[in-house]
Amino acid sequence: MKNEQVLSSVHPRSKLRDILAQNKPQTLFDKVWESHVVTRKKDYPDLFYIDAHLIHEVTSPQAFDGLRRRKIKVARPDRTWATADHNIPTKNQHLPIKELLSKIQVEKLTKNCDEFGIRLYGMGHPFQGIVHIIGPELGITKPGMTIVCGDSHTSTHGAFGTIAFGIGTTEVEEVFATQCILQYKPKTMKIEIKGSLGKGVVSKDIILYIISKISASGATGYFVEYTGSTIKNLSMEARMTICNMSIEMGARGGMIAPDQTTFDYIKGRLFAPKGKKWDLAVKYWKTLKTDEGAVYDKELVFDTADITPMITYGTNPGMGIKITGRIPKESDFDTESSQTSFRKAMQYMNLTPGNKLIGQPVDYVFLGSCTNSRIEDLRMVAQIVKGRKKADGVEVFVVPGSRQVEMQARKEGLDKIFAKAGFELRGPGCSACLGMNEDKIPPGKYCISTSNRNFEGRQGPDTRTFLASPITAAAAAIYGRITDVREIL
Amino acid sequence: MKKIVSTCVPLPMENIDTDQIIPSRFLKATGRTNFGDGLFYDHRFASNGKPKKDFALNNPKYKGQILVAGRNFASGSSREHAAWALLDYGFKAVVSSFFADIFKNNALTNGLLPIQVSDSFLKKLFAVIDKNSKVKIAIDILKQTITIKELGESEQFPLTPYQKLCLIQGHDDISYVLSLKKDISSFEKNRKNDFSLV
Numbered sequence: 001m002k003n004e005q006v007l008s009s010v011h012p013r014s015k016l017r018d019i020l021a022q023n024k025p026q027t028l029f030d031k032v033w034e035s036h037v038v039t040r041k042k043d044y045p046d047l048f049y050i051d052a053h054l055i056h057e058v059t060s061p062q063a064f065d066g067l068r069r070r071k072i073k074v075a076r077p078d079r080t081w082a083t084a085d086h087n088i089p090t091k092n093q094h095l096p097i098k099e100l101l102s103k104i105q106v107e108k109l110t111k112n113c114d115e116f117g118i119r120l121y122g123m124g125h126p127f128q129g130i131v132h133i134i135g136p137e138l139g140i141t142k143p144g145m146t147i148v149c150g151d152s153h154t155s156t157h158g159a160f161g162t163i164a165f166g167i168g169t170t171e172v173e174e175v176f177a178t179q180c181i182l183q184y185k186p187k188t189m190k191i192e193i194k195g196s197l198g199k200g201v202v203s204k205d206i207i208l209y210i211i212s213k214i215s216a217s218g219a220t221g222y223f224v225e226y227t228g229s230t231i232k233n234l235s236m237e238a239r240m241t242i243c244n245m246s247i248e249m250g251a252r253g254g255m256i257a258p259d260q261t262t263f264d265y266i267k268g269r270l271f272a273p274k275g276k277k278w279d280l281a282v283k284y285w286k287t288l289k290t291d292e293g294a295v296y297d298k299e300l301v302f303d304t305a306d307i308t309p310m311i312t313y314g315t316n317p318g319m320g321i322k323i324t325g326r327i328p329k330e331s332d333f334d335t336e337s338s339q340t341s342f343r344k345a346m347q348y349m350n351l352t353p354g355n356k357l358i359g360q361p362v363d364y365v366f367l368g369s370c371t372n373s374r375i376e377d378l379r380m381v382a383q384i385v386k387g388r389k390k391a392d393g394v395e396v397f398v399v400p401g402s403r404q405v406e407m408q409a410r411k412e413g414l415d416k417i418f419a420k421a422g423f424e425l426r427g428p429g430c431s432a433c434l435g436m437n438e439d440k441i442p443p444g445k446y447c448i449s450t451s452n453r454n455f456e457g458r459q460g461p462d463t464r465t466f467l468a469s470p471i472t473a474a475a476a477a478i479y480g481r482i483t484d485v486r487e488i489l
Numbered sequence: 490m491k492k493i494v495s496t497c498v499p500l501p502m503e504n505i506d507t508d509q510i511i512p513s514r515f516l517k518a519t520g521r522t523n524f525g526d527g528l529f530y531d532h533r534f535a536s537n538g539k540p541k542k543d544f545a546l547n548n549p550k551y552k553g554q555i556l557v558a559g560r561n562f563a564s565g566s567s568r569e570h571a572a573w574a575l576l577d578y579g580f581k582a583v584v585s586s587f588f589a590d591i592f593k594n595n596a597l598t599n600g601l602l603p604i605q606v607s608d609s610f611l612k613k614l615f616a617v618i619d620k621n622s623k624v625k626i627a628i629d630i631l632k633q634t635i636t637i638k639e640l641g642e643s644e645q646f647p648l649t650p651y652q653k654l655c656l657i658q659g660h661d662d663i664s665y666v667l668s669l670k671k672d673i674s675s676f677e678k679n680r681k682n683d684f685s686l687v
Contacts, residue, residue, distance in 0.1 A: 038676040040667060043650040047669055049676060059568065061519035066663070087517070101517035108519050152567040152591060166596035168569035170662070178666045181675055186590075216504060217561040217587055250564060252590055252685070314506050316564070337559050341503040434513040443536060455508040455565060457531045 009016020029378025045182040047337035051145040057109040059134040059150030063173035064112040074116045076179045082120040085130045086436045090426035091345045129428045132156040132370040139269025143258035143285040155246040158255035159239035161288045167255040187297035192228040195304035200486035203238035204469035207245040208310035212320035220250030236265040237376035248317040257289040312467040314345035329353045362446045365477040368399030369433035370449035377470045382414045390422040399431040435460045448476045493628040499618045507565040511574045525577030550622045554581040572596045586611045605606030610644045615686035
């Protein structure tokens with residue numbers, strides 16, 4: 001669409017109008033960023049406007065205390081949404097939370113939301129779920145928006161052409177107080193992925209592959225835009241998995257230009273525009289793409305021909321290999337300090353350098369987290385496990401991302417497929433991704449997990465995590481050991 | 490705060506993530522205090538609660554207000570609790586050759602200095618501390634320098650003028666943004682038809 005066409009539908013005094021009028025090729029990131037700059041002053045960070053503020057129980061209580069100390073209100077409760085996700089049990093959600101500290105934290109959120117007039121989708125609410133699952137699901141997340149949350153996986157929302165990033169608690173207070181945040185504009189990185197996906201390869205494998213190539217800090221200081229034919233052909237769910245893990249390579253966030261797939265996903269959702277507003281919105285959203293000739297600070301290209309199902313062997317998401325590959329050896333690392341961390345990771349994981357991971361026994365399988373707990377994830381797991389049974393001695397949690405995902409799974413009969421296979425479909429929450437509720441993996445045990453972090457102690461003290469896609473994790477559940485899912489497709 | 494002169498605690502490990510700095514089970518507290526107890530908990534204590542002797546924070550040799558850590562410090566979660574825990578434990582600065590973005594912000598908002606140095610300077614720093622744990626390191630915020638007096642070696646570290654101002658004056662982001670309320674409301678009025686939140 002020509003800029004002039006959009007200009008006619010944009011408010012005469014708006015910033016966006018100024019930007020479009022410049023006619024200088026811009027990246028998608030620049031367009032969204034610049035349209036949210038309230039003030040820019042030399043030597044200062046930009047004062048950046050936030051369209052939607054999502055909050056949860058863990059990183060908000062101190063921010064609410066701050067408001068009380070300053071005797072001020074939440075500036076825009078209408079742009080704020082709350083849910084409880086990190087602490088809540090995934091079993092017996094109709095009963096009070098047993099663990100005292102978790103209970104207090106969740107109750108505090110309820111009290112704070114009540115006091116400050118913020119809508120809360122708390123435990124038991126039909127919209128409750130992991131904050132990054134419910135944003136898109138309810139149509140809160142829309143192209144061209146800015147979204148923040150006191151949670152690093154806020155990058156998930158970037159799949160809609162949104163600038164979305166995680167913030168600290170003081171910044172949560174700042175957004176409560178002003179609906180703005182002081183931010184330095186990050187550099188931009190383009191990651192292009194070309195080609196069609198091979199058998200058994202899903203979006204989780206794409207992002208684990210990219211992180212294994214550029215390391216857990218390879219995109220620090222950058223905001224990533226994912227482009228290319230592979231991305232174009234992905235569903236919204238799959239795109240969210242990729243953007244979700246942008247933070248695992250250090251990026252502030254990752255985004256994907258909205259297209260028909262995006263519009264189709266949003267249409268009809270609770271907070272989606274309706275009627276005439278919908279048409280105007282789509283018209284605007286269609287302008288949200290990187291112009292030809294726009295310049296990024298860094299560009300990377302990957303070809304799917306080299307991407308197979310992936311798995312991590314170590315203690316950061318950059319330590320990933322092909323499912324049939326071998327764990328590296330110390331001599332594969334070039335600096336002394338990286339050799340030291342590799343050695344430490346091997347000790348922690350109790351694995352042998354140079355060995356294959358295929359055949360490695362697992363004790364637990366966690367299917368869930370804001371990375372992979374959407375209905376599409378559960379469907380692909382069900383397809384693998386249908387007519388099969390989990391291996392003896394393996395415990396399998398299936399934790400849907402939201403109550404709505406859980407209800408949909410039950411409606412489709414996925415719960416029955418899971419039950420027959422010995423997989424337990426639980427209630428929604430963050431669960432064993434970080435073990436703030438009861439869902440901890442016992443010390444020393446191996447867990448293959450569809451979550452996003454394999455950090456030491458992440459799933460409980462001394463637990464050992466392998467990150468993989470939902471279908472690779474499901475295959476491991478069936479055989480009780482790490483398996484190449486392609487063999488059973 | 491303008492200067493820090495102190496001995497250091499060395500953690501020569503790369504990728505010390507936020508879950509190592511403060512495990513998630515310590516994030517259930519709803520105040521801002523006492524997070525120091527959870528700092529590096531699983532490195533400091535065995536599962537039976539006994540201190541792990543080989544960890545630097547448990548080594549009586551190492552004391553001080555400066556933590557020196559390997560490349561890519563504090564990647565992972567956005568938990569500000571990581572910065573609170575380091576401060577509560579008594580650290581005033583963390584030196585590394587690379588910091589995760591969100592942590593850097595969180596540290597600065599709380600007046601904890603994230604000092605980014607070159608890989609080679611970091612290597613020298615580890616070596617000098619290893620040789621003599623009593624060695625003092627000087628950090629000058631105004632000049633933006635970190636100095637190993639013993640070697641006469643110094644390096645500049647990055648800080649934006651705004652960050653520097655905040656650190657020196659103990660300036661608060663929120664009060665500053667609140668003072669720009671007029672700009673915010675006129676921005677809100679002007680972009681009613683921008684469709685980013687229809």
